[in-house]
Amino acid sequence: MSRESLEERLRAIGAERYHDKHPFHDKLHGGECSPDQVRAWVINRWAYQAAIPMKDAAFLSRCTDPDMRRAWRSRIEDHDGGINEGGGLRRWLKLAEAVGLDPDYVASGRGVLPATQFAVDAYIRYVRDMPLLQAVASSLTELFAPSIHERRIEGLLEHYDFANTESLSYFKTRLSQAPKDVAYGLEWVLSHADTPEKEDMACEALTFKTNVLWAQLDALWGAYVEPARIPPGAWRPGEGMA
């Protein structure tokens, strides 16, 4: 039992379960998604993006240490941004526009798959209600995010006409934001998971979070790839176009 062995266990969870292993990402990054499949991804991942500042606020709402709150607050600033300039959420809507969608439709959340909404809502509740160690550990999927973002930028630029510096600015920006956040979160988890029971709790939290991400892609696949059975009320090709 040591910091090193816990970090190895956490990284092994990512290696086995992070959503870069999901076939939807191979399809997306390999240029094999139809325009409507890309749109469905943009619409549904909005639900996740929109939930991030709410889950980080849920974290602040139960964090009694002002120093930790001061460090954590930048996550909300990264995604919501300032009143005029916005942040990650507005960058995501640039991508929505680039793929031909009406950004107001995307921002409304209408058309999001219920399974996706359930998954992201479960994440907010987890961060609000579970032990603090697990609330922090659930953020550690950021350990694995920069490499998927790099592959995504490269793959989208190679295969899709909509891809350019502006439309992909969300991912580019995350390349520099995520490492700062994960350095803080990883250090905190490694310092505070100081018993075998707590190490297990941290690993369970990270596993839970990989499930939140994976479930969204399974829902996307089922609705828009195979069997391509769109559930009642979810986005249908042609809706919400600019």
Place this chain on the structure above:
Amino acid sequence: MSRESLEERLRAIGAERYHDKHPFHDKLHGGECSPDQVRAWVINRWAYQAAIPMKDAAFLSRCTDPDMRRAWRSRIEDHDGGINEGGGLRRWLKLAEAVGLDPDYVASGRGVLPATQFAVDAYIRYVRDMPLLQAVASSLTELFAPSIHERRIEGLLEHYDFANTESLSYFKTRLSQAPKDVAYGLEWVLSHADTPEKEDMACEALTFKTNVLWAQLDALWGAYVEPARIPPGAWRPGEGMA
């Protein structure tokens, strides 16, 4: 039923129930508190101060409108401040130091009266769980805050040796911060309370919040003024001194 009549009702709630009417404040501002009574107030009001950024984060955690979150976030910034410079919480600890207390003791929250902690915890839960209109309306005690802060600055400077620009900087800063926040909150409530039922809800929320504030002073009075029966575990004179 109109914006004007609702604003009148809200202001009438303040006129009748805001904690500037509590006898503890007359005593404090009139120079009639003993040093230990001032210390008890500083220790217990810390619990309220410390809860403010958590209740505002609870608000963000349930607010789905990014624009509203962007406007509301400055409240957390005002109280928590930056990693290095801090904010309102650190200014409160300056006051703690000035009255002879160990700021680490005050910041630990040990010694806070249970009744005070229950009241501030109830406020956090209220903002997290009640209808959004009521979460916003509960913040409108800020309508009445600048006048009590002005009287407090004047009264403390006149009557107590510990009072100076540095020790009272919390209140001075709030004189400019609160009006900005309340202008936003009041406008939002007046725009959204558009039925008699919602007007009543907004008034109930503000009444609840005045109760949260008043209950803290009743607890303080009972423990440290009359009958001055300090409950088990709460701060006793001599403890937590610098």
